[in-house]
Amino acid sequence: MSTAESPTTAAPAAAATRGHVEITNVRKSFGGTEVLKGVSLTVPPGGVAVIVGPSGSGKSTLLRTINHLEKVDGGYITIDGQLVGYQLRGNKLHELREKDILEQRTDIGMVFQNFNLFPHLTALENVTEAPVVALHRNKAGARKRALELLDRVGLKDRADAYPRQLSGGQQQRVAIARALALDPKILLFDEPTSALDPELVNEVLDVIRELATSGTTLIIVTHEMGFARDVADTVVFMDEGQIVEQGSPREIFANPREPRTRSFFSKVIEPAFNI
């Protein structure tokens, strides 16, 4: 947990070459309220971006636009130069057919706050479902890979358990294995520890920490500031649908430039928090 070990520069390990995310001027409204007011963000291949900010600031919505679970009203997102959810024809961006959107999503893993494991399938079946159905891998191969992944998140011996027989932390680790089973370029984490008991938070964060050095691009929405400081290359502070400030954890946590950032951190980080 020492500060010296935490990566503070955007220098991803393993020389990643895929998973470059470019969000450009994205807008999104629900009913009359604009929840994203022109957001732009770049995450380099293998980078780890952690998005923090108050509730209702648009963090989760931004995350969900990256795999087109939420359609943008304006702006665009590219992954390795390829538009997400749209294609250019003439001088218009046409929304892709469902089939193509689903194919794009296999490059983008997502982990949800409430896990959203399929409760009627075992841990192993949860992990093998998408590779077999969406990537048309053979069952035996998918099973072997799934067992490897469950082993990686420390749950090889619980492969045949149903989600309800697992603790919250274990369920979330299965959900991470499920997302990894598609060998995604990018992993999106939507408040992965918010539904967990405090004592179970670390077992999930440890898994994500390990992924941060694997070369997969990670975009994480979280309220765990200590974790954000440890794991992030870039910390992004959002408020009221806009990115207020972004930079290395050291810059953002120790010397926030914007008054809004400063006031937020003064509320969420206890005074003894040591940078």
Add this chain to the structure above:
Amino acid sequence: MSSAATTVAQSAQQSAPEPAPASAFLEHSAVEESPTAAAAQGAAAQGAVARPAAGYSGYKLVPARHPWRWVGTAVVALGVVAVAWSLATNPRWEWGVVAQWFTAQSVVNGLVETLKLTAISGALGFVLGFILALMRLSASPLLLSVSWTFSWIFRSTPLLVQMLLWYNLGYLYEKISLGIPFTDIRFFEVQTTTLISQFAAAVLGLTLNQAAYSAEIIRGGILSVDPGQLEAAAALGIPAWRRSTRIVLPQAMRAILPTAFNEIIGLVKGTSIVYVLAYSELFYTVQVIYNRTQQVLPLLLVATLWYVAITSVLSIFQYYIERHYSKGAVRNLPLTPLQKARKFFSTHPAVNFDRAKDAR
């Protein structure tokens, strides 16, 4: 954390022998642990006046008695015996006649027709109902309103009227043909009366009516599944049809099954309505017989006993199907009655065998 716990334990050990414990229970355990607290025992015993010196551990526990429960049980048992007695001894039930007709060829033929109608219209009704439910939940306003209108019409008209309407379709439309509308091109043309037999009218009426109701049951089941499930499946790139059948439907089944079995059991008896088409299913058959023999009640009893038999078999199916779909919804599945029985006989016979050996 572990070091903190150790400290607490140590301090507890140190403080235990010192003061006289306030509560008798604390005192009791202290006695067992440390003989040094023996002096304190006397002091505490003075406080507890009516309590025997050795505590309550030597006494037998007696559960509370419920005399009124026994009275209630006796009254109900008496009622059951009275009903059974009257069923057995009142000659007007004519059990002999019931037995005579119960397995008669014509009755069995009628039973087969009833089962056929139930199976075909039940299966087609639920398949159509599933499609209607998906239409109702789709984003297309056209599909949605077609599905809504279907349910509206078929739930608003009496089944009897629907039956007669289908059977008399030939009066409304003499011929049924397949072709291109508003042109003279016909691929296929047939007399309505040859197409709509009694059986076809019965299946058509029951199926469409059943579809309207099962659509709502299935829709209710689908709505009961957490939307996060669909979202997670979509995020994993799982195609829409697979999302419905593999992810949502198995979870929806838990909510669908109890009501669906209500419907199917209702349908078994509901098929009796096709007597208006003079279709010889179970109920129509016994009607024909009792109109000839005038043994009305015994023959109605024959039909009733068969309906009870079918319903009982369906209820057993329901139990096991519901159990199948509760996988993952409960942490541990309870034992089935069969498993319980097996467990009982695998643990108890040991006694019997021993007794048998002793006897030898």
